[in-house]
Amino acid sequence: MDRATVESLRGGNSRAVARAISAVERGGVEAREVIAALFRYTGRAHVIGVTGAPGTGKSTLVNEIAKLYRRRGHRLGIVAVDPTSPFTGGAILGDRLRMQDLAGDDGVFIRSMATRGNLGGLASATSDTIKVLDAAGFAIVLVETVGAGQSEVDIAKNAHTTLVVDAPGLGDDIQAIKAGILEIADILIVNKADHDDANSTVAALEMNLNLKPKAENDWRPPVLKTIAIQGEGIADAVEWIGKHRAYLESNHLLESRERARLRAELELVAQRELMTRLVRGVNGSKIEALVEKMAAREMDVYQAVEKLIGDTHS
Amino acid sequence: MADRPIRVLIAKPGLDGHDRGAKVVARALRDAGMEVIYTGIRQTPEMIAEAALQEDVDVVGLSILSGAHLDLFPRIVDQLKQKGMQDVLLVCGGIIPDEDIAALKKMGFAGAFGPGTSTQDLAKFIREQVAARRAGVTT
Numbered sequence: 001m002d003r004a005t006v007e008s009l010r011g012g013n014s015r016a017v018a019r020a021i022s023a024v025e026r027g028g029v030e031a032r033e034v035i036a037a038l039f040r041y042t043g044r045a046h047v048i049g050v051t052g053a054p055g056t057g058k059s060t061l062v063n064e065i066a067k068l069y070r071r072r073g074h075r076l077g078i079v080a081v082d083p084t085s086p087f088t089g090g091a092i093l094g095d096r097l098r099m100q101d102l103a104g105d106d107g108v109f110i111r112s113m114a115t116r117g118n119l120g121g122l123a124s125a126t127s128d129t130i131k132v133l134d135a136a137g138f139a140i141v142l143v144e145t146v147g148a149g150q151s152e153v154d155i156a157k158n159a160h161t162t163l164v165v166d167a168p169g170l171g172d173d174i175q176a177i178k179a180g181i182l183e184i185a186d187i188l189i190v191n192k193a194d195h196d197d198a199n200s201t202v203a204a205l206e207m208n209l210n211l212k213p214k215a216e217n218d219w220r221p222p223v224l225k226t227i228a229i230q231g232e233g234i235a236d237a238v239e240w241i242g243k244h245r246a247y248l249e250s251n252h253l254l255e256s257r258e259r260a261r262l263r264a265e266l267e268l269v270a271q272r273e274l275m276t277r278l279v280r281g282v283n284g285s286k287i288e289a290l291v292e293k294m295a296a297r298e299m300d301v302y303q304a305v306e307k308l309i310g311d312t313h314s
Numbered sequence: 315m316a317d318r319p320i321r322v323l324i325a326k327p328g329l330d331g332h333d334r335g336a337k338v339v340a341r342a343l344r345d346a347g348m349e350v351i352y353t354g355i356r357q358t359p360e361m362i363a364e365a366a367l368q369e370d371v372d373v374v375g376l377s378i379l380s381g382a383h384l385d386l387f388p389r390i391v392d393q394l395k396q397k398g399m400q401d402v403l404l405v406c407g408g409i410i411p412d413e414d415i416a417a418l419k420k421m422g423f424a425g426a427f428g429p430g431t432s433t434q435d436l437a438k439f440i441r442e443q444v445a446a447r448r449a450g451v452t453t
Contacts, residue, residue: 015398018370026318089319090344096365097354103361109368114319114349 001037009136010041012075014109017136021111024128035128038135043258045077045134045141046245049159051121051181054147056167057191059098060228061237062144066102068238069140075107077133077141081122084114091115095144109133121145121152124272127265130158148181156184157264160257161244163237165189166205168197182208185221186244189237193225219247282308320348320444322373325362326355327390330380335408335429339375342433343440359386363393366402372444378408384417391421403443407431 001020009016020038024031048065050058059080066076080095093112102108111129118124122145133141145155156162164185182188182205190201205223214220222240226233248254290307293299299307324340326333333355340350351369353362366374374394376387383406394402406418407427415426424443427436 014364014367018368022318022370084349085344088345089347091319091349092340092344093349093351093369097352100354100361103353104358104364106364110365111368112349112351116319 001033006037009038009132012109012136012138014106017109017132018111020132021125021129024132025113025116025123025125027125031125031128035131038131041135042131043134045130045138046161047130047134047141047143047159048241049143049145049155049162050165051145051148051152051155051162051184052165052189052191053149053167053170056147056165056170057226057228058144058147058165059095061163061165061189061191061226061234062095062142063099063101064226064228064231064234065238065241066099066108066142067231068234070102070105070107074139075137076109077130077136077138078102078108078110078144079113079126079129079133079141080110080144081113081115081126081146083146084116086117089116109136109138115146119152120154121148122154122158127158150180153181153184157261160248160254161186161241163187163189163241165191166201167192168195168201170201186219187237187240188221188223189226189233190223191226191228193233194227194230198225217251219244278309317448320373320440321351321369321371322348322375322440323351323353323362323366323369323371324375324377325353325357325365326377327357327359327362327386328378328380328382329356330378331355332379333377335379336375336377339377339407339433339436343375343437346434346437346441348437348440359389359393362390363397363399366394366399367397371402372447373403373405373440376404376406376408378406378410381409383408383410384414387418387423388421401447403440403447405436405440407436 005016009020020034023034050062052058062078066078069076082091082093082095084091091114093114095112096110099110102110113123113126115123126143130141130143143155143159145152162184164181166188188205190198202223202225209221224233224237224240226237290304294301294304322343324336326336340352343350351371353365394400404423405425405427406423410426410428418426425439
């Protein structure tokens, strides 16, 4: 990435930002060059994650939150992730449909991403895409995950503040005490709060939070009601995002979380890289031979892996 | 440059609200292995061009049934050019009279696909055109 492109990107030029994101999505050398050029300019944006089950209203909520930040003069980047078909590799990226209010506003940059086989609720290039938007000077980056089930929790490692969106009627109170997605919430949102049962959903979430042992200075996630489609409850949600940010700052948690995030990223990329090098170093017939031995029950998976890794490194 | 899935923006400019055809095409292109950004109905030329730019798409597909294509399409093409997206593959579909197709081609549309088009043919057309453009860029 040349100097002029970096400067143009940092000035918020949409074409430069869009192309840099395509490069990090493609991965490989190109992605590394982009990140090498931009990394020093990152670390300024407040990254807000929005996750929750399909159909709870994440995109509509993101649209409303973004509108409110725009009214306050902030420039925003939005990354919206939707799933890739495991069968064809194709994807329908439909989140922009709910974000039409933001179209034509050059203070907002929206990018849709397909997961391209990555698990965990994000695409593997999402964290690099956040870096690109951060370097481009967007003060706030909103990241909407795929419609998440119970274990798509990677967003919490990438965001400073995580909103988990629930809606009435999706499950009883036993769902609320299960491990997983509810645990990563800094703010819990019960959207579609005009529906019946909204209060019992709120009560179930509150009860779950009350059961959690509380240490001093712990953040206790608020449970907020919104009707995103009508813009109701949005100001409250944005106020709580601000409170959470202030909480992180006053307890020096931004620094420690940043380090935890960097450590997790280091481990993840090291794993990917090791895997790539391992696979590159082994020819296919060798893997086939090991599979045959496993099929014949001459070797179990652990022995086969020993053989695979041992041989590559010797 | 490593290959990436073909990215397609499907949009409906203008005021007609009939988006069934656009959705069928979006779904078919998904099944053909493409990443389809669906922006829905009532899009202005500015909205379409801005979305194409931010999403860095290879293809813009426009669906129109209102008859306003000769009015709206040139404005979309202009907007795309202004944003430096002159290389994007343009295709359209919907209700477009045969006598207008020459004008659309002159405007830069690579193909017009009316009712009855096989979605496989459409996917094949897009794949070939994008492959040619990508090859052109790298040489």
